[in-house]
Amino acid sequence: MAEQWLRQFKLTIQLQKGAPEALDLSQFKIYFRIGQATRDTPQAAEIYIYNLSDDTMNKLAGNDSENKDTIITLEFGYKGSPLETIFKGQVFQFRRGRDNPTDKWLCVLAQAGEHLKNYGVINQSIPAGTTIDDAGKVLNKEMEKYDVVTGEVPQLSDQQYPRGRVFFGSLYNHMEQFYTENDIVFDISDGMFTANTIFGHLDKAEIIINRDTGMVGMPQLTTEGLEVTCLLNPKLKRGVRINVDMKNMQTESYDIAYEQQEKDQVFKNPNKATNTDGIFIIQSVEMVGDTRGTECYSNLVCTALNATVPKSGVSIKAVD
Template sequence: MANQFEVPANLGGPVQMGGKLFGRKCSFRVLDNNGAGLDLSQFRVTFKVHQLDHETPNTMVVTIYNLSDDTMNRIGGEFTNVLLQAGYEGASYGQIFTGNIKWIERGKEKNTDKYLRIWAADGDQAYNFTTCNHALAAGSTAKDVMDYLTGQFAQNGVGKSADFDHFVGTIPPVALSRGKVLMGMARTHMAEWSTKNGFRWSTQHGNLTLVPVTGYRPGEAVVLSSTTGLIGTPRADQGGVSVRCLLNPNIVIGGLIQVAHDDINTLTTNQTGLKFKDVQISAATTWQGLYRVLVAEHEGDTRGRPWYTDIIALAVDQTAPDQMKSVSATGFGLHL
């Protein structure tokens, strides 16, 4: 039976744990611009997906073995997009990556197995080619700026995440005293808007996504323990709290995970000189065990051993009166 932990209502619900993960499941498809394509799931597929809380497009390198020459010739020409879903039968299964094909490599391994290797990026076309040429009138608000920018990205096939408008709505409707000209690359204005209003922006699964610099996205926390897929011992270092678990598509950038405090190795100094005494040199941890996902890397092999998700996360202060200000912007601070 699943166990539940009480968490603040603004986390989106109870944190769930429990259940056993058996039977890997993977679907890999190459698609045309209309969403039609080929399902290559019956072949051996290996993949590495890199997702992070940054505007630079997420990437995937995927290798498919022993395709026919005709199929390989169609990929990159007729089919220019990819969709990867992975996880476990009857448990955590869902979308890992969607994006545009950037490069293709054809070759052989051991002179017996042919392979096709694809490099793909999430929202890459929109990131590189969405432009602005617009003047906003005096009296416009931050929402008006963002409405125009998202409209421009939509023309290149990138939508908005389910919680995007929620975060935009948290910005006070302060009117511009003068008009504002939006000219040039849309990504430049997205970065300017996000920095000014305390967010980081990125593209996740083909959708524009906002994450508060000192907050997190709403939704359930994914509990990671020895019974729910945690692998090895998490470690807090200068980059954040590093965690490895069995591949889990429910782990999303800006979302929450929960790891027991006693499961994490931490590092502090104990030098007796005038400097560095009791200086914290690892990222903050929290007794409540809640962390915001900063980086997620998914690795899998449908005919081999790898089937992991590697995470770097920052501690969330569950007791903070304003959960939009519950995460250290640097990851450092007192152990909560």
């Protein structure tokens, strides 16, 4: 993405659950914040749409903001490049308010995989002799019934179960248990399920992050990983490798509180928490944008390839 200028947005919201009609709201002022708190939580979005008429608000949210589970899609791109989906999920709440006497807004709170996480159920059994990889495929096939498609997933073991196994109850809970058993972390964002090994990465091209490709400020090494801010780029997703310009990396001070010395120093030591090539794996992505303002950023938390990684923090299991 050589020329990151003349931003383009497209926001559509389904009018009723299961209905084909959707409203295109791309011409309004929109402010959004999209992110994921941990590896284990689906992508969530908070989107503000400004100065809609009361009729339009009621059409989207219902007279008493009772509409739920409708599909919302936000796409983004720059002039000369195609629009790419940066969020697709289900609405779970509408809020109404205003910033001042003249500017009112409709806030949409949505989550990717909402139907899967809250309503997904499974009632399947697999016979003895089924491989672990085939068991994963059974779960993934059930998942696709809830508006989540399967993306890149690693090949699992061909070891066979000596006895049959029953999947019954919450589909999401069974997925968490199954993939944890096999040292796999998964991600649900943009309406897509992807997975990779705990210290692995997606099989996608490495993305260079420097001042010529949109880096904003300087990379900051923290206990949780390397924090990097750049111009919003839809290709920056969890599990993707990036090559960061480390010339101006900022290191963090060690904790000088009583009895805290040396407890977190290894994760702030640039010789152990980074590598000479500056290659990192994205663990957390937050996207912030304003269609009529200056904000349009991707905020990343990354861990270095083949380096010491934090045992807690947003890149592992949310904040302590």
